Amino acid sequence: MTTEHWRSFVGAARYEFRMQVRRPSMWIVLSVLGVLSARLFESPWNWGRELGPDLLLPEWAVRLNWFLPIGVGVLLADRVPRDRQAKVDELFATLPAAGGGRLLGKYVGSTLAVAVPVFAIHAVSMGRLAIHEGNGSFLPLALATFAAINLPALFFVGAFAIACPAVLRVPLFQFLFVGYWFWGNLLNPDVFGIPTTSDTLLTPVGSYVASGFFGQGFGLYWASDGTVRDAMLSLALLTALAAAVLVAAHRYLVWQQARQ
């Protein structure tokens, strides 16, 4: 990466982070989804003290991954088309380090920004749990589950939400993404009998990572028999897919610019 590319990456990441983190709609949508998740799954502090943090924390991280990434994907979908709509894309194209560094910066900055409310939701629920338990010794483990289960899901979803709308119209991507999320991550293959990625290493919900790194949960996710090797492989596959889709989007944008 040349100095210009590095600078454009850092500049874009910083600016995208600040734009995204100040969007009221991001806070509203993700807070609503956080409250919905807590209500639907009856909050970890109601799950029973006998379970203990070792079971409870990875399970809660996976449950947060059920619905919060839907909001993340929908919210981040306008980042690349927004440059066209704000009529700054041609201006950006004239800059010395146009292209890759800026796209990567957009991805990293806006994904880190959506991670802030997700982390806040996680932190609030962990704080509530610590008060309920009268003991906060599990907080380092809570940080680890967030880093290993929630962050990779956000970066996977963020990559597709940034890259795909370079090719697809925003509402089409949003609709397909919501459909994909239910089909590819939440559909229980034993119940519906439809081929799905929800019980494979390719699910970003984090079932393999949770069971591989943190041990078995108590039954919400199906792949509760994952090993450490499965968890590593799942993370590697998700990272590779995210990188591939970003590279493809970059190539497409370069090709589109060359055609103009």
Add this chain to the structure above:
Amino acid sequence: MMDVAWVRHETRRLGALPLALPPLTVGVFAALAGLMGAGGADSRQIAKLLLAGLEVGLPLAAGLIAAGVVAGEPAVELHCSLPTRYRVTLLRRLALLLAWTSLVSVGAAALLVGVDRWLVPRPFALAQLGWLAPLLWFVAVGATLALALRSRAASSGLLTGVWLLENLFRETFLATDWLRFWFLFATTYTPGAAAEEWPANRATLVGTAAVVAVGAWAMTRTGEAHVLGGEA
């Protein structure tokens, strides 16, 4: 004679997406139903999935497109300088979106009746409220949110949030007396059980959509509001 040249023009301006997405959605649900059938699923379960395609899937797709139509127009300033008012143009585009999605939905419903997979125990014409009520609701609310927030991502995010809320808490909606009237997917999740309240539920949704649409029409009176930017 009524001038209908705008129909062709606005259809072209809408682009391929609103034309392609409704049949694509129906096709995807039909393919999933086919897979379920091949996997030996119960025929009632398959019929329920196909009904969900019309009542749960298509309205969300149309609502997201409606928000995109309102908040994604790249040349609002130009529209504000044309003899046809921008609010009229928006109305025409949303009407075309509704008409096409409705046509696809009626066609799919007729097909389901033909293959004996139609679950709604009502006369065919009345049963169309099964998909029409949520469709009108999502299009009206999607367009209004986009007008109010002037942001495609914010409006579609909130719209998806409402869709998720009603899907995830369907049991609460169905079990609570006053919430039952506001449940958007009452046909899919209770084809027989809530039959008595179903017409009132549909009427509430169509009525709400009408009120929201009137509010949106009033919001478009201030042309400058469109030109102002939304969120970053």
